[in-house]
Amino acid sequence: MxxxxxxxxxxxxxxxxxxIPRYEVKRATGRIVIDGTPDEKAWxxxxxxxxxxxxxxQTGARQKTTARLLWDDDNLxxxxxxxxxxxxxxxxxxxxxxxxxxxxxxxxNPKPSQTGVYFGLEMNARAVLYDYLMADARxxxxxxxxxxxxxxxxxxxxxxxxxxxxxxxxxxxxIPWVNFEELAKRPxxxxxxxxNLNRWDGVEPHRRLSMWSDPLQPQPHPHVPARFGQLVFxxxxx
Numbered sequence: 587m588x589x590x591x592x593x594x595x596x597x598x599x600x601x602x603x604x605x606i607p608r609y610e611v612k613r614a615t616g617r618i619v620i621d622g623t624p625d626e627k628a629w630x631x632x633x634x635x636x637x638x639x640x641x642x643x644q645t646g647a648r649q650k651t652t653a654r655l656l657w658d659d660d661n662l663x664x665x666x667x668x669x670x671x672x673x674x675x676x677x678x679x680x681x682x683x684x685x686x687x688x689x690x691x692x693x694x695n696p697k698p699s700q701t702g703v704y705f706g707l708e709m710n711a712r713a714v715l716y717d718y719l720m721a722d723a724r725x726x727x728x729x730x731x732x733x734x735x736x737x738x739x740x741x742x743x744x745x746x747x748x749x750x751x752x753x754x755x756x757x758x759x760x761i762p763w764v765n766f767e768e769l770a771k772r773p774x775x776x777x778x779x780x781x782n783l784n785r786w787d788g789v790e791p792h793r794r795l796s797m798w799s800d801p802l803q804p805q806p807h808p809h810v811p812a813r814f815g816q817l818v819f820x821x822x823x824x
Contacts, residue, residue, distance in 0.1 A: 604800040607815040609635055612822060613775075614656040614663065620758045622713070622740035624654065624665035632656050632665075637785055637796040641806050646794030647671070649754075651690070651785045653798065657773065657819055661760040664783070666690045668711075669754045673743050674789055675711040681718075681728045684710035690757055691784040693720070693814065696770035698780045701811035703769065707732070711755045713739045723809040734762040775821040780814035 614628040632654035639648050649669045656663040668690065675687040685691065687710040695704040706726065708716040715737060719730040737759040743752020763772040773779065784797040801810035 604802065606813065607635070607799050608818060609633070609655065609798075609815060610818050610820045611655045611657050611662075612820055614658045618656065618663050618758070618760070620736040620738050620760050622738035622756055622758055624667070624756060624758055628656060629654060629665060635783070635798050637783070637798055638800055639794065639796050640800045640803070641795065644794045644806060646788035646792045648794065648796075649787055651787075651796055653690075653783050655817065659772070661762050662694075663758070663760050664692055665756065665758045666783075666785070667754070667756045668785060668787070670711075670743070670787065671751050671753075672748065672789070673711050673741055673745050673752045673755055674748070675714070675745060677710060677714055678712065679714065680731070681716050682714060684708045684714050684716045685786050687711060687786070688755070688788075689786045691782075691786070691808070692759075693782045693784075693808070693811070694761075694766070695780045695811055695814055696766040696773075698778060698814075698816075704811055704814075705732070705765065707735070707759065707761070709737055709739075709757055709759060711739055711741060711757070712745060713737050713757065720809065723811055732761065732765045734764070736760045773819040775819055777819045779817045779819075780811070781817050782808060782810075782814045784808045 616628045634652040637651040651668045654665045685708045689710040691708045717732045718726040718728040739757045741755045795806045799815040801813045
């Protein structure tokens, strides 16, 4: 009886494992201006993904983050909207450790049949980019710089003014397809890539990591490509 009970409990735990999320990336119906404010009509068709908070041990505030994605012949577009009562971003140079600031990220694997190589973009609230090629989820080649990436932020509050109360910030980024061509051709409707989108929020010691797909790790750790969510490129913009 005890053995049977243990098997049933184990089965229940396995079935309760968070599923891999799936998101339809629709084609943009018009021009997108990268100004940090995703208010073009094209964004209206993009559904919002909301980030989850996998680790109760973290003491930072649980502040809401949503993201939307679109694509066209030239770029993958990502827009983040972050609630934030205290916006802090101190790093100012390309490839600075922006993940130590209030920052958002996207990890992109254009060839899901493998998980050994993917691309990382980490962008803070002042629109500073840290980009790299990641190997084996351990080695970040930050001397790799993506071509033609455009990003901008819009801040609803006062950057780096501790003690006042801010409202939030948003970020838009356009990533040209040429950056992925060694692993994959430009997507066509029906293609599936994998990715995870994350946010680092707060000031030490009260920091919190939230993300789209739960990596199912005991400690805060976002680099788990086997747990990236699916991005399905679709033509329909309705």
